[in-house]
Each structure stands twice: as structure tokens, then as C-alpha cells.
Amino acid sequence: MIAETVCSAVSAAGLGIAVVTAYRKRFLAAARIAAYSLIPLGLVMTGVVGWVADTAFSPTAWAGFGVLGAAWALFATTRAVERRRGGGRKQRKEAQSAEREAVAPAASAPSLGPGTRPAARPVTTPRKGSADDFSDIEAILKKHGI
Secondary structure, three states, X not given: OXXXXXXXHHHHHHHHHHHHHHHOOOHHHXXXXXXXXXXXXXXXXXXXXXXXXXXXXXXXXHHXXXXXXXXXXXXXXXXXXXXXXXXXXXXXXXXXXXXHHHOOOOOOOOOXXXXXXXXXXXXXXXXXXXXXXXXXXXXXXHHOOO
């Protein structure tokens, strides 16, 4: 009974604010405020508020919400573990069989044949005139005033 009274009062106050807003020539905002203020009244008229009030004070309902929460937690945990492992058991077996089929069992050598490796590059030793490299950089920096 109190919930219905409070919801009706909230709706009346919201409609009053909407009227004041419309008086100030802000019709779009007034329409939005009116829509929000009619929601509690609609909930009272449909009986949702009574159902929520009965549910809020029922220990059985709260136990039911606890069971639903536990079920959700189990579901989320199993999904997280499944994603970490990379799918279910059936999917892992399919992936292993596909992996075996990808390589021919009788193949002993790579299918491209023996390749020739490119000749190794000779190791370059640093030049004695490496200071010249830095002088070029210094000249560029001086040119830009750095």
C-alpha cells in the first residue's frame, strides 16, 4: 500500500516538473520528463510493484535468487575454463585429427626438396672512421639549431 502511494507521488511530482519545463518552452525535455514520471504509475497499475513488494519480503524468493546466482556463477566459470582450454573435448579431438592429417605419414623429407642455403655474409668489422658518421649527424643537428 505504501509502495503504491510513493509511486503515485513520484509520478505526480514528475508530471509537475514536466509542466514547469514545458512552461519554459523546453517541450522536448518536458516530454522526456513526463515519460519517465509515468513509469512508476504504470508499474503500480500493472501490479509489478505489488509483486516486487511480495518478492522482496519473501525468504523463499531470496533463496531462489541465490540459487539462480550460483547457477550463473557455475555457468560462467565453466565457460571461462572451456575458453582457456580451447574448446570442448570433441573440438580438441577434431583439432588433433586434423593436425595428423595435415602431415603425410609416409613423408620423410620436406616436400619442397633439399634447398640450398644462401652463402653466409662475411662479418663486417667496424670502420676506423666511424667518427665521420657522427660528424654528419652533428652537422645536421647544427643545421637545424639543435
